[in-house]
Amino acid sequence: MCTICGCGAAAAEGAKIPADDMPAHHHPHELHHHDHSHGAGGELIDFGAGMARVHAPGLSQERIVRIERDILSKNDAYARDNRAALAARGVLALNFVSSPGSGKTTLLVRTIGELKTRLPIAVVEGDQQTSNDAERIRATGAPAVQINTGKGCHLDAHMVGHALERLDMRRGGALFIENVGNLVCPAAFDLGEAHKVVVLSVTEGEDKPLKYPDMFAAADLMLLNKADLLPHLSFDVGQCLANALKVNPHLQTLVVSATTGEGLSAFYAWIEARAALAAAKAS
């Protein structure tokens, strides 16, 4: 997999993003350009092709080179580009993260159905495989781009940058990014979103925020989903919220059900207030 553009093992579907193996290709970006080649199969990055041409005769003495660079600096630079592009268009971007099966897609489908007459919404769907989720989103009438990460366990800012080029996002609108279902890896990768929204369902256990603190520490809002199932479970909502606040005292929390709509009016208001602010800043 190419971690620069997510191509090779990773593919994006839904628009014009090339998915198959290619000997070489060019990526157009609004804010940056790069060309690079891939070996047949596209499974491994081959830095050797570029680097092998480097020779420095006579320089054999070992020396220390200070770098002091963040390992995520490349991702973070793409995230800054995405954030600037979104801010210029007055679009509120939310990065939805959770374990698989927490009800993210159901939540997004319901939210779009509720808000689409008041707020233009576009969606980026991230999954290892299939375009099932993007199809569910498109059925609501909202535009959606599916990114398949292949073996990848998270979306990165570069993949999202390519997806943004293929979405028609209108001023004052919202972009929902549904990350790969995984409570670990997506915490580390800034995509350029305004907020991470972590979705936890009541079938998962109250101690998830303590077991996976990085994700809950990175999020600004937690939706505790599937509240309609509470009568059938021994889940302690208070304990779960206390655990989440222990990890992140700034976290906002809402108890909701994407199936019945319980608690979601507060979530819609949360989105609309932030989308209005994003639009106002851009005008």
Add this chain to the structure above:
Amino acid sequence: MHEMALTESIVEIACDEARKQGASRIRVVRLRIGAMAHVAPEALRFCFDAVARGTPAEGATLDILRRKGEGLCADCGKSVPLEERFAACPECGGQHVQMTSGDELRIEELEVD
């Protein structure tokens, strides 16, 4: 899993820098990783040899310096050592310790030929 993507980023940054410095080979890549960083150092080592193959970093040693975390306790106002994001303050027992360092993920330096 994301350690593979991070390792690819490490090798790429290291090879870019080595090329800028006119170096032909990287002997050591030295990282500084905080106790609460989003990464398992063992997994980075596991990925590094495979990712570095065929690059100037092939065969290089991955030297990982760990850094302890620190936090600021909102209850007693002291700077305290922190080993987990949600640990209680070792001074006053309060639960409101904000992490101030310990999530670093940095490439510090290279030893090159």
